[in-house]
Amino acid sequence: MAKAKNPAFAKATAGKQDNDIMPKLTALCKQRGFIFPSSEIYGGMNSFYDYGPLGVELKNNVKRAWWQAMVYSRPDVVGLDSAILMHPKIWEASGHVQNFTDPLVDCKKCKKRFRADNILEAKGIKPDLGTMKNPPKELQECPECGGELTEVRMFNLMFKTFMGPVEEQANIVYLRPETAQGIYVNFLNVKDSLRLKLPFGIAQIGKAFRNEITPGNFTFRTREFEQMEMQYFVNPKDADKIFEEWKEKRMNWYLSLGMKKENLRFREHEKTELAHYAKKAADIQYLTPFGWQEMEGIHHRSDWDLSRHMEYSGQDLRYADLSTGEKFTPYIIETSAGADRAALMFLLDAYQEIEGGRSTTTESIKESETVLNFDKRLAPVKIAVFPLSKKPELQKPCQEVLDFLRGERLVQYDETGSIGKRYRRQDEIGTPYCVTVDFETLEDKAVTVRDRDSMKQERIKISELKNYFAEKFV
Ligand SMILES: [Zn+2]
Structure with missing residues (x-):
């Protein structure tokens, strides 16, 4: 685990990586339909972005992997989707009205x-x-x-808007600056409706808004962003231990999706830099071309949140442990990640430029190649299907293969250019498998499947393709 470092250190080490990568990645994202500048035909809007056809797949895959790890794989975590506009008093209780300032x-x-x-x-x-x-x-x-x-x-930093037709002070509501508060105010509803016992967690994915003064670094810091937050309610005596456990679990999640270990580290917050609500905090940082940056925060929030909501709402949010007769305000361990940040870091981690190319065909020699070697679960397009040529006799078997493979995962069709060019186009967006229908297919009812990373090719019967990919995409 990395030694505690202060923010000044993070700044001092910034920019030691290849500084060309961000403009290249930004250009690739736009050209290949991952991420577009928002409102572009009107000149764009600073630091707002739209996810294109491939970007929405990547971000959905990140969110799905998070939900699978945090909710489906655990007996003690449930989901929630709370409103973006909530009672304005929530933001007084949370301290955001008073303290969330720059x-x-x-x-x-x-x-x-x-x-x-x-x-x-x-x-x-x-x-x-x-x-x-x-x-x-x-x-x-x-x-x-x-x-x-x-x-x-x-x-x-909170965005304000007005509820109702009259723009007056009494009707001010805020676009939530974090999803966490929606979880705290639903603590009782969730606990009682699902008859949950401590410790348990509530997970939520959703948009949050912060009127940042200095957004930047592509989608790293934006004013509208998506969070993946989980609040774990615990008996105060277990909080320290559970905080350490979640730190490890969250770090392992990034590693399990193929992120390189040398690009990840913890940064423990020192006492003097802790936020007003935090007892302990650690960031999971990623080594970007603009230095080590926070990707996720794990926070020991003590009883701050529920105590404040008890005070401001007048409701009793304490927990009664029937087995011991204890009654206490639960402590909260939070894991707070950004879906956009994670998607960006997975893109950076997968981005590879290979000088001179890695294929051996003459046409591609000396051309530099870009490969996104995403984990298969994150890749936007899972399979690409090509006819060897545009000859009409290949159309029918090609359509058959497409019909066969479509439905479960995103499949792309491409018939333009040489096979080598088409492979490179798919490598550039991280497609794990390419399927080529050729003239032999008409005889042997089989196709060539090419693997993105090994570039090995295998001949597979069309009738076996579904099982073949079911095994590849477990
Ligand atoms: Zn000046």
Whole structure:
């Protein structure tokens, strides 16, 4: 396990990897239908993205794998899908109205906006409330043009909107900045309706919104994003042990889906950097081209959440253990991951550029090849089907193969260009298997199946294809 490091270290090591990868990956994502800039025909909207036909598959596969690991594989975790707009008092209880803020400064000359804490950290000064109120000279001068900066203003990151026809204060509601609160406020409903006993968890996947001042790095930090959160309710005496267990389980989830071990590490939060609700916290970080970055947080939240909701709602959320007669407020261990971040990290982890190509056919020599070597469960397109040529006699058997394979998983058809080119197009989007229908198929009722990673080819009877792939995609 990695030693605890502070955020300044993460910044210092940033950018040591290949800096070309992000622009290349962003271009590939757009060209091949993974991720598009949102609202592009209107000039786009900064840091909003749309998932294209392949991107939605990848993200769905990530979410499915998470749900399988967190809900279907466990006897003690159940699912939930709570509303995005909730009672505004929830965000008072959670501390978001008061504490979910960034300190901002604006340059009076170039009009650029900065986060005051970022400016200070970059200059080796520890940002705290004192430095915000009595800014040192480092916080009076624009880091880009040297112009004068405004004083620090606190800016709440929650998006506000209005419920009902009248835009007045009384009707303000917030787009949720996290899915977790929807779980806490349903603690009693879920526990009672399913007659659950501690410890148990509630898992939720859903959108959350934060009006980030400095979004960026493609889909890494965006204002609209999807979370995969699980809140595990425990007896306080077991909390420390269970926190450690979930850390390991969550790290293993990324490894089990093929993420490279050397690109993953834990970062334990030091006492001074813990959020107001956290007793302990650890990040699972991924080594991106822009440095080690948080992909998931595992948090020991003590009884903070349920205590606050008891205080603000007036409801008794304590748990009565009938076997021991104890009554207590459960502690919560949270695992909080981003679906968009995970999808991006899986893309980065799978991205390979092979100089000079890896095929031996003459046409591809010296061409560099891109391969996304996703785990098969994450690959958007599972199988591609090609006719060797566009000759009409291959159409019928090709259609037969397509009809046979479609329905369970995404299958793509491609008849354009040489077979070598078509293989490379599929390698570039991470398709694990390509099936070629050729003239021999007319005689032997078999096809050639080519494996993305080994590039080995096998002759398989059409009638056996379903079983063949059922075994490959367990
Ligand atoms: Zn400036």
